[in-house]
Amino acid sequence: MVPPPSVPVDAQAQPIGPMDQNPPQSTGHQHARFIDGLELECGATLKPLTMAYRTYGRLSEAADNAVLVCHALTGDQYVAEVHPVTGKPGWWDRLVGPGLPIDTDRFFVVCINVLGGCMGSTGPRSARSEDGGEPWGTDFPPVTVRDMVRAQALVVSRLGIDRLFAVVGGSMGGMQVLSWAATFPERVFAAVPIATASFHSAQNIAFNEVSRQAIFADPDWHGGRYWQDGLVPARGLAVARMMAHITYLSEEALTRKFGRRVRTDPAAPTGNGAGIGLFGEMFEVESYLRHQGSSFVRRFDANSYLTITRAMDYFDVAADHGGDLAAAFAGTSTRFCVVSFSSDWLFPTAQSRAVARALNKAAANVSFVEIETDKGHDAFLLDEPDFDRTVRGFLSGCAEHAGLA
Amino acid sequence: MVPPPSVPVDAQAQPIGPMDQNPPQSTGHQHARFIDGLELECGATLKPLTMAYRTYGRLSEAADNAVLVCHALTGDQYVAEVHPVTGKPGWWDRLVGPGLPIDTDRFFVVCINVLGGCMGSTGPRSARSEDGGEPWGTDFPPVTVRDMVRAQALVVSRLGIDRLFAVVGGSMGGMQVLSWAATFPERVFAAVPIATASFHSAQNIAFNEVSRQAIFADPDWHGGRYWQDGLVPARGLAVARMMAHITYLSEEALTRKFGRRVRTDPAAPTGNGAGIGLFGEMFEVESYLRHQGSSFVRRFDANSYLTITRAMDYFDVAADHGGDLAAAFAGTSTRFCVVSFSSDWLFPTAQSRAVARALNKAAANVSFVEIETDKGHDAFLLDEPDFDRTVRGFLSGCAEHAGLA
Numbered sequence: 040m041v042p043p044p045s046v047p048v049d050a051q052a053q054p055i056g057p058m059d060q061n062p063p064q065s066t067g068h069q070h071a072r073f074i075d076g077l078e079l080e081c082g083a084t085l086k087p088l089t090m091a092y093r094t095y096g097r098l099s100e101a102a103d104n105a106v107l108v109c110h111a112l113t114g115d116q117y118v119a120e121v122h123p124v125t126g127k128p129g130w131w132d133r134l135v136g137p138g139l140p141i142d143t144d145r146f147f148v149v150c151i152n153v154l155g156g157c158m159g160s161t162g163p164r165s166a167r168s169e170d171g172g173e174p175w176g177t178d179f180p181p182v183t184v185r186d187m188v189r190a191q192a193l194v195v196s197r198l199g200i201d202r203l204f205a206v207v208g209g210s211m212g213g214m215q216v217l218s219w220a221a222t223f224p225e226r227v228f229a230a231v232p233i234a235t236a237s238f239h240s241a242q243n244i245a246f247n248e249v250s251r252q253a254i255f256a257d258p259d260w261h262g263g264r265y266w267q268d269g270l271v272p273a274r275g276l277a278v279a280r281m282m283a284h285i286t287y288l289s290e291e292a293l294t295r296k297f298g299r300r301v302r303t304d305p306a307a308p309t310g311n312g313a314g315i316g317l318f319g320e321m322f323e324v325e326s327y328l329r330h331q332g333s334s335f336v337r338r339f340d341a342n343s344y345l346t347i348t349r350a351m352d353y354f355d356v357a358a359d360h361g362g363d364l365a366a367a368f369a370g371t372s373t374r375f376c377v378v379s380f381s382s383d384w385l386f387p388t389a390q391s392r393a394v395a396r397a398l399n400k401a402a403a404n405v406s407f408v409e410i411e412t413d414k415g416h417d418a419f420l421l422d423e424p425d426f427d428r429t430v431r432g433f434l435s436g437c438a439e440h441a442g443l444a
Numbered sequence: 445m446v447p448p449p450s451v452p453v454d455a456q457a458q459p460i461g462p463m464d465q466n467p468p469q470s471t472g473h474q475h476a477r478f479i480d481g482l483e484l485e486c487g488a489t490l491k492p493l494t495m496a497y498r499t500y501g502r503l504s505e506a507a508d509n510a511v512l513v514c515h516a517l518t519g520d521q522y523v524a525e526v527h528p529v530t531g532k533p534g535w536w537d538r539l540v541g542p543g544l545p546i547d548t549d550r551f552f553v554v555c556i557n558v559l560g561g562c563m564g565s566t567g568p569r570s571a572r573s574e575d576g577g578e579p580w581g582t583d584f585p586p587v588t589v590r591d592m593v594r595a596q597a598l599v600v601s602r603l604g605i606d607r608l609f610a611v612v613g614g615s616m617g618g619m620q621v622l623s624w625a626a627t628f629p630e631r632v633f634a635a636v637p638i639a640t641a642s643f644h645s646a647q648n649i650a651f652n653e654v655s656r657q658a659i660f661a662d663p664d665w666h667g668g669r670y671w672q673d674g675l676v677p678a679r680g681l682a683v684a685r686m687m688a689h690i691t692y693l694s695e696e697a698l699t700r701k702f703g704r705r706v707r708t709d710p711a712a713p714t715g716n717g718a719g720i721g722l723f724g725e726m727f728e729v730e731s732y733l734r735h736q737g738s739s740f741v742r743r744f745d746a747n748s749y750l751t752i753t754r755a756m757d758y759f760d761v762a763a764d765h766g767g768d769l770a771a772a773f774a775g776t777s778t779r780f781c782v783v784s785f786s787s788d789w790l791f792p793t794a795q796s797r798a799v800a801r802a803l804n805k806a807a808a809n810v811s812f813v814e815i816e817t818d819k820g821h822d823a824f825l826l827d828e829p830d831f832d833r834t835v836r837g838f839l840s841g842c843a844e845h846a847g848l849a
Contacts (some may be wrong), residue, residue: 241698241729242690248730249687252737252828258663274661282654282687285647290792293646299760320758324646325653332657352727382466384789387695 065128068116068152068159069093074258077154083180087169090408091159091196092116092151095135096143101352104443105200106141106434107191108150109208109215113280113339115158116150119143124158130420133427140431146204146440154190155182155346163264163342176342177263184211184354188218192226204441205434209419210386211347214354217394220375221356221367229437231380231430234419236390236396237364240353243385244284247348250279252270254341263342276341279331284331289382289415297324317356336431337421364397371398374440375405376433378420378426406433408414451635466587467531473521473557473564474498476599482559488585492574495599496564497521497556500540501548504602509848510605511546511839512596513555514613518685518744520563521555529563535825538832545836546612554603557596558620560587560751566595568747574666579781582668589759593623596630607631608838611847614638614824615791616752619759622799626761626772629744634842635836638783639824641795642769642802648790649791651691652753655684659746668747671693675679678781679747682737683748689736694787694820702729762802769802776803779845781838783831785823811838 068091068199076086093116106120108131119135121128135141135148152160163179166172195203206219206227213235220230239247257275259265265272285293301320326363357364374397379391388409395407410426418426473496481491498521503510514534524540526533540546540553557565557586568584571577600608611624611632618640634673644652662680664670670677680794690698706725762769780803793814798810815831817823824831 136718172646212541222791233507238704239728241696241702242693242695242726243735245690245698245729248727248733249683249690252679252686252734253658253661256683257661258665266661273846274657278654278658278661281657282651285650285654290645290647290789295647295652298642299646299649299763322646322653324650329657330649359702378606384695411743 044101054428068167070159073193073197077186077190077193078109079180079186080392081181082185085154085161087156088190088193089159089161090151091153092149092189092194093118093120094150095119095148096146096196098147098200099444100202100385102302103194103202103441104146105198106146106148106205107195107203107219108135108141108148108208109191109206109212109219110150110153111208111210111212112283112351113116113155113335113344114212116152117158118148118150125334133422134430140427140436142431145292145443146434149192149195149198149200151191153211153347154187155179155343155350157340157343162340163346164340165275174266174342177345179346181353182346182350183193183215184218184350185222185359187350188222191215191219195226199230202228204443205229205231205235205437207231207430210235210416211351213386214351217356217367218354220371220373221360223312224325224368224371224373227373228441229374229376229434231378231433232391233378234380234383234386234391234416235355236386236393237367238393239352240390244352246282246385247352250282250308251345251348253278253282260341263345265341272341273333273337275338276339276344277329280335281328281332281338284328286385287415287417289384289413291413292380292415293324297322297327297412302326307431349367365395365400368398368401368403371401371403373403374437375403376429377405377407378419378429379407379409380414380416380423380426381409381411382413383418385414385416462637473713476602478598478602482591482595482598484585485588485797486590490559490566490585493559493595493598494564494566494570495556495559495595496561497554497599498523498525498687499555499603500524500553501589503552503605504849507605508607508846509551510600510607510608510714511553511610511612512600512624513540513546513550514596514611514614514617514624515555515558516615518740518749519754520561520618521557522563523553523555530739537550538827538837545832546839547836550848551609551839554600554605555587556596556599558616559592560584560748560755562745562748563749565603567745568751569745579671579747581671582750584747584751586758587751587755588714589619589623589755590627590764592755593620593627596620596624597628597763600631607633608635609848610634610842612636612835613640615640615821616756618791620758623820625758625776625778626765627804629773629776629778632778633846634781634839635837636781636783637796637799639785639796639821640790640799641791642762642772642799644757645795649757651687651790652757655687656750656753657685659750660684665746670746676741678738678741681741681744681749682691682734684749685740685744686733689733691790692820692822694789695743695816696818697785697820698729700818702732707731714757744844769799770805773803773806773808775809776806778808779842780808782810782812782833782835783824784812784814785819785821785828785831787797787818788821788823790821801821 073088119129152158213232216232254275257272259270260272360367379388398405479494518525524534619836621637659680662677664675665677765772784793803810
């Protein structure tokens with residue numbers, strides 16, 4: 040087969056301006072505002088601090104039925120409802136809802152946009168002073184996963200919740216789960232870290248670094264002050280997303296979904312000056328990735344991407360406890376269910392097993408489940424009945440032990 | 445640990461102009477020129493055709509001791525001598541030389557810059573007409589791996605070689621080995637396809653597509669006509685190389701080499717306006733990748749990168765033979781040694797095993813060796829004694845069967 044030439048991702052698309060990226064003005068996020076702000080691990084204080092969140096279900100009178108769901112790198116608080124920007128279903132509406140494994144008939148579910156995010160919580164797109172002013176942009180102070188968790192804890196307290204029944208999350212959400220359990224052990228009855236690790240590996244740091252450099256290489260990056268010109272570094276951010284998306288899947292899943300099938304490329308140049316031997320075709324996997332890239336830039340801020348990937352890279356629970364992961368969980372009474380997926384090569388099972396082993400060493404109550412699947416890292420977001428059963432079973436058992444009705 | 449902010453790869457470096465990229469004028473590549481040119485699979489004819497190559501050792505009087513070494517995506521013909529542009533040792537001088545596994549005391553070794561490359565063979569940087577004129581750039585016709593092999597065959601004939609004693613190569617070089625054996629079975633006595641596959645997988649196409657989009661996203665890309673402004677899309681090409689480099693290694697190798705070690709970042713912004721909480725540090729793996737990216741753009745042409753990655757993506761030996769890989773090798777008398785590396789996730793052992801299985805089905809003479817290593821795809825370029833022994837042993841055995849002195 041003869042290859043046609045390559046086509047830039049935006050060959051036919053309109054330039055993606057800020058109107059495509061910023062949430063519509065009509066999107067009213069649910070906010071909690073903390074006038075004293077939050078002192079970060081780096082020493083800077085974000086003041087005031089605003090955290091955007093969503094809740095599902097009802098908090099019991101004893102305030103003992105709250106489940107905090109922590110979102111991943113590019114997720115947000117819209118867990119189980121139509122997303123106000125994309126119009127798509129909630130990212131975990133398969134798992135969170137009435138009668139579902141995280142049962143909103145029984146539990147009060149809270150999900151909070153992470154500190155540094157771009158869906159209403161204080162982040163690089165926020166004004167840098169109380170009186171407004173220009174966005175933080177690249178001057179937004181570096182945040183850690185523990186900072187994210189400390190900001191969430193303020194919201195949880197504000198909601199009148201002393202102890203969370205459970206903290207659940209996958210990928211970077213799982214990092215938050217581990218950080219919650221290590222930072223506030225007395226506030227977490229049960230913890231479900233999914234498809235995650237206690238530190239970011241060299242390979243994962245490497246992928247994140249490439250995604251950052253892709254953003255910097257964009258002509259519209261403008262040193263991070265892209266908003267000044269009414270632009271977003273859409274192409275660089277799309278490249279970052281495309282690459283990351285490959286790491287979320289598995290070779291098997293890509294082969295099953297796309298193989299080497301080609302399709303007509305609507306953006307292929309035809310006729311004069313565009314070269315010889317053009318058949319106007321491209322691989323389906325390319326088309327899919329381009330779509331992933333271009334739809335992402337409409338909802339995500341590049342400076343948030345930089346801030347959050349940095350937080351992931353610097354995540355290392357053991358480093359905060361003298362290099363001993365077990366020490367981070369010493370004396371914990373939290374019940375853990377550590378979940379991994381067999382084909383996840385971004386957060387391989389071995390990294391989850393290391394977490395489970397450290398918890399065992401800390402004499403914690405821990406179960407460890409590896410789900411057999413070919414769907415890769417993304418499996419935690421997809422239809423995996425064994426995974427659903429695991430979450431349902433663990434939470435039900437914990438609810439019984441906690442004496443929940 | 446608190447993350448410092450991210451720094452663009454070129455934060456302190458000088459802009460990389462064409463002087464850094466083009467080979468110095470003094471580099472006189474060894475050329476073969478074919479005035480009748482070559483008709484490509486796409487139907488276009490490259491006329492004239494120039495192929496740059498290097499030879500090592502002496503061709504026997506019977507012209508029966510020639511070994512063609514095929515280079516990978518970013519390699520070139522400087523196999524076993526100091527590279528004229530980078531000043532670095534030859535990319536396979538560990539394997540090719542007097543007394544080495546590909547023994548230049550015994551064999552006449554030929555290596556040819558691939559068609560579409562940028563080290564002297566006709567490619568996108570070549571003038572588009574016989575009379576000179578502007579470079580082909582993105583108008584360079586799409587080439588296939590088989591086109592590359594057919595262009596090599598012209599050089600081999602010009603050198604007076606009817607039948608090659610052996611064709612050896614890794615990665616895309618291995619694709620050429622398979623294409624040689626399928627296209628010119630009577631001209632290949634022995635074939636050593638290393639760390640390769642009979643087709644590019646969906647995952648590999650996906651990675652290549654991201655690297656192409658990274659190049660397109662560079663402000664200096666200029667629709668592929670970057671030479672007009674005396675520029676190269678250095679940042680995009682560096683991002684492409686950085687990402688590709690991760691895929692050449694393994695998680696184990698990255699962890700062993702770098703882990704989560706940090707170093708002082710000489711390019712880190714300090715003082716005013718650069719943010720809060722800067723410690724001027726970065727992960728060593730980031731520093732390493734940035735170096736890989738920036739040194740690459742000094743020696744490689746972006747349009748060649750596009751042309752060659754496209755050829756790889758469209759490589760599918762079976763597709764050219766009715767979907768049956770065994771049919772591609774029906775009746776072959778070539779002796780094969782298929783080599784894979786256990787930690788290679790870009791061209792996993794399963795893909796080499798599929799090649800060996802098809803060869804068995806075709807009743808070919810084939811041995812298959814998986815080398816145990818944690819070095820990933822790059823292992824074929826690195827110190828792997830078991831690999832060296834495999835190549836040496838196979839070629840010695842074949843030389844005996846061929847009746848070479």
